[in-house]
Amino acid sequence: MLLTLSLIILVGYSFSAIAGRLHLPRIVGMLLAGIVLGPFVLDLIADEVLAISIDLRKIALVIILLRAGLSLDLRDLKAVGKHAILLSIVPASLEIVGALILGPILLGLTLLESAILGTILAAVSPAVLVPKMLQMIDDKIGTKKSIPQMIMAGASVDDIYVIFLFTALVTMASEGTFDANVLLNLPISILAGVITGVILGLGFVWFFKKHHIRDTTKVLLIFSFALFFLTIEQLDVFPFSGLLGTMALGITILAKYPLLAGRLVKRYEKIWVFAEMLLFVLVGVAVDITTIPSVGLYSILLIFGLLVFRSLGVYLATKGKSLTIKEQLFTIFAYIPKATVQASIGSIPLAMGISNGNTMLTVAVLAILITAPIGSFLIDATKKPLLETEQA
Numbered sequence: 154m155l156l157t158l159s160l161i162i163l164v165g166y167s168f169s170a171i172a173g174r175l176h177l178p179r180i181v182g183m184l185l186a187g188i189v190l191g192p193f194v195l196d197l198i199a200d201e202v203l204a205i206s207i208d209l210r211k212i213a214l215v216i217i218l219l220r221a222g223l224s225l226d227l228r229d230l231k232a233v234g235k236h237a238i239l240l241s242i243v244p245a246s247l248e249i250v251g252a253l254i255l256g257p258i259l260l261g262l263t264l265l266e267s268a269i270l271g272t273i274l275a276a277v278s279p280a281v282l283v284p285k286m287l288q289m290i291d292d293k294i295g296t297k298k299s300i301p302q303m304i305m306a307g308a309s310v311d312d313i314y315v316i317f318l319f320t321a322l323v324t325m326a327s328e329g330t331f332d333a334n335v336l337l338n339l340p341i342s343i344l345a346g347v348i349t350g351v352i353l354g355l356g357f358v359w360f361f362k363k364h365h366i367r368d369t370t371k372v373l374l375i376f377s378f379a380l381f382f383l384t385i386e387q388l389d390v391f392p393f394s395g396l397l398g399t400m401a402l403g404i405t406i407l408a409k410y411p412l413l414a415g416r417l418v419k420r421y422e423k424i425w426v427f428a429e430m431l432l433f434v435l436v437g438v439a440v441d442i443t444t445i446p447s448v449g450l451y452s453i454l455l456i457f458g459l460l461v462f463r464s465l466g467v468y469l470a471t472k473g474k475s476l477t478i479k480e481q482l483f484t485i486f487a488y489i490p491k492a493t494v495q496a497s498i499g500s501i502p503l504a505m506g507i508s509n510g511n512t513m514l515t516v517a518v519l520a521i522l523i524t525a526p527i528g529s530f531l532i533d534a535t536k537k538p539l540l541e542t543e544q545a
Contacts, residue, residue, distance in 0.1 A: 157199040160190055162427075165434045178281060178529045180433045180492055181522055187437020198438050206435040207504070210497040213425075213432035214312075215379045215399055217279045217493060220421045221309050222350075222403020223414045224287050225302065236471055240307025244466030244488055245275035245315050251462030252455075259451040259458075260516075262509055265326055269502055270513050272319035274459055274520050276494035277308040280429060281525055282487060285532050295540035300480060304487045307470075312494050313397050317342065319498055326507045338392035346382070346394030347401045353378060354405025361413060371413070372420045375402065436496040436521075439503070439514060452516045456523055463488060479539040486535055490528030491520045 165186045172182030190197045249271035256267025286301035295301050361371060379402065382395035407414035467485045476484070499517030503510030 154199045154201045157197065157202045160197055161186075161202075161434045162430060164190055165430045169430075176530070178490075178492075178525045180280060180429070180525055183430060183433035184437040184518060184521060187434040187439075188442060189437075190434065191438035193442050198435075202435070203438070206439070207501070209428075209431045209435060211383055212380070213428040214279075214396065214493060214497050215376070215383065216421055216425050216428045217283060218309060218396055218399045219375065219379055219403050220287075220418055220425065221279060221283045221305060222400040223407050223418045223421070224283070224290070225306055225309075225400075225404050225407065227404060227408045237303050237306040237310065239470035240303065240467065240484075240488070241310035241314055243470040244277075244463045245311050247462040247466035247469075248275040248459045249318070251459045255455050255458045259455045260509075260512060262512070265322065266507075266509050266513070269319065269322045269326060269507070270516060271459075272315050272322060273495060273499050273502075273513060273517050274456070274491065275318075275463075276312045276315040276491065277488050278490045278492035278494070278521075278525065278528075279308060279312065280432075280493040281490035281529055282308050285529070286487075289536060289540075293543040294536050295480070295483070295542075297541055297543050298476065298480065300476075300484065300540060304484060308488070309400055310397070313343070313346075313394055315494060316396065316498065317394075319501075323502060323505060323507065326502070327505050342392035342394040343397055345392060346397035349382070349393070350398035350401025350403075351405045353398075354402045355409065357402070358406060358409040358413075361410065368413075368416050368420060372417055372424070375406075375417070376424075378402070432493070432496050436499065436518065439500045449519070452519050453523065455516065456520050460489060460524070483532075483535055483539040486528065486531035488528075489524050489531065491524045495521050 165183045168182035168186035168189075169179035170182070172185075173179050189195060192198070249268060252267045252271025252274065253264060256262040256270055257264065260267075260270075262270065283305060286305040289295055289301040357371075357375060366374075379395075379399040382393075382398045382402075384395075386393050386395035403414070406417070464485045467488045468481060471481050471484055495517040499514050500510075502513045507513075
């Protein structure tokens with residue numbers, strides 16, 4: 154296990170550095186490192202690491218959502234609230250509809266399998282978007298209309314929405330029955346997550362102001378409760394969104410104690426360096442590259458076809474807001490990258506023994522390899538030409 158962790162760090166860092174030199178997102182290099190280390194090439198990953206890989210991916214998702222929450226100002230959220238909600242639902246929903254149409258035609262999937270694949274692919278990537286939107290906020294690019302805040306908030310809730318749909322559909326596929334309560338409980342889960350996150354956030358603010366504790370300890374305390382949120386969600390005793398609770402926790406701390414939030418974000422950024430490496434290398438490990446030739450071309454057509462549906466959804470979600478065509482175009486580009494959620498849930502159908510699970514994982518990884526570089530490049534290349542920069 155120790156050798157595996159060493160290889161993940163060394164090979165993952167080397168490949169990500171090479172990707173960076175080639176002006177590609179570093180996560181592409183990490184995925185390729187996982188493929189090389191995995192069972193279909195060098196087979197150097199210990200079974201003990203593979204056994205906990207799903208939990209490691211969830212840990213990485215918690216870290217990125219804490220970073221996002223600690224950076225989302227409530228005032229900005231109020232300004233873009235309606236459109237952030239629309240961005241979290243409309244593009245993903247249209248992309249799932251696209252999967253229902255194209256999945257059977259291009260990959261020969263059933264409607265249920267196509268819907269599951271659609272939920273895997275429908276989420277935008279916090280791992281790519283959050284750092285870029287935070288940098289835009291620092292550089293005051295698009296902030297006059299709160300565009301980076303809108304995108305970041307919409308993308309974060311988008312993930313929650315997609316994961317709930319995914320959970321309902323994989324349950325149906327594995328058990329052969331559909332529990333409509335999973336969908337009916339969605340608003341209850343969201344509300345419970347938000348309320349719990351806010352209450353805990355207020356508790357942390359009170360405690361940290363009353364007691365002097367090192368920031369590193371604060372980071373660990375907050376992180377441990379965020380993991381506890383996920384545990385509550387997994388127990389499935391009552392509807393509860395652990396991921397949304399995590400975001401609400403961070404947002405509350407920023408609203409009530411902004412000085413501390415700024416310090417905590419920097420420390421979570423350091424933790425993310427390692428968590429990101431584990432997440433994307435382990436996803437690469439799970440990819441069966443022998444299936445790529447058989448589904449590659451049709452998968453690529455599917456991915457680009459779904460991006461058309463997603464782009465239409467982004468346009469509809471931002472219509473009516475005082476955005477120019479250029480600003481809407483940038484928002485469409487920003488909603489292209491896929492990575493974190495695909496990495497987190499892409500292998501679950503395969504692990505559960507769902508038919509065509511291997512195909513779903515392969516398509517998920519191809520989606521990351523294609524959309525993450527394209528979306529990342531378009532965001533960087535168009536943010537200044539398409540958006541207004543506020544003067545300092």
